[in-house]
Amino acid sequence: MTDSGENYSAEAEASSRDPHDWGRAMALALTRLAEQLAPEDAEEMHASLVDRPLHLTIRDDAAGVTITVSTKADTAG
Secondary structure (H helix, E strand, O other): OOOOOOEEEEEEEEOOOOHHHOHHHHHHHHHHHHHHHOOOOOOOHHHHHOOOOOEEEEEEOOOOEEEEEEEEOOOOO
């Protein structure tokens, strides 16, 4: 299905630099990542994130921060 070296990533913007305000952006980035990983007909999209190592990057931008969540494709199967 995918090459074992393939990376997936998704990002979302938060309009604040205060970590207390980043919840929606984190959830959106995770949802976007799950959409990339889950099979098209998956009923529980979130299951594609369970037990998977994720990498989180938070970058300053003009209005707040950009949150990026990434992972590598499964190497087994």
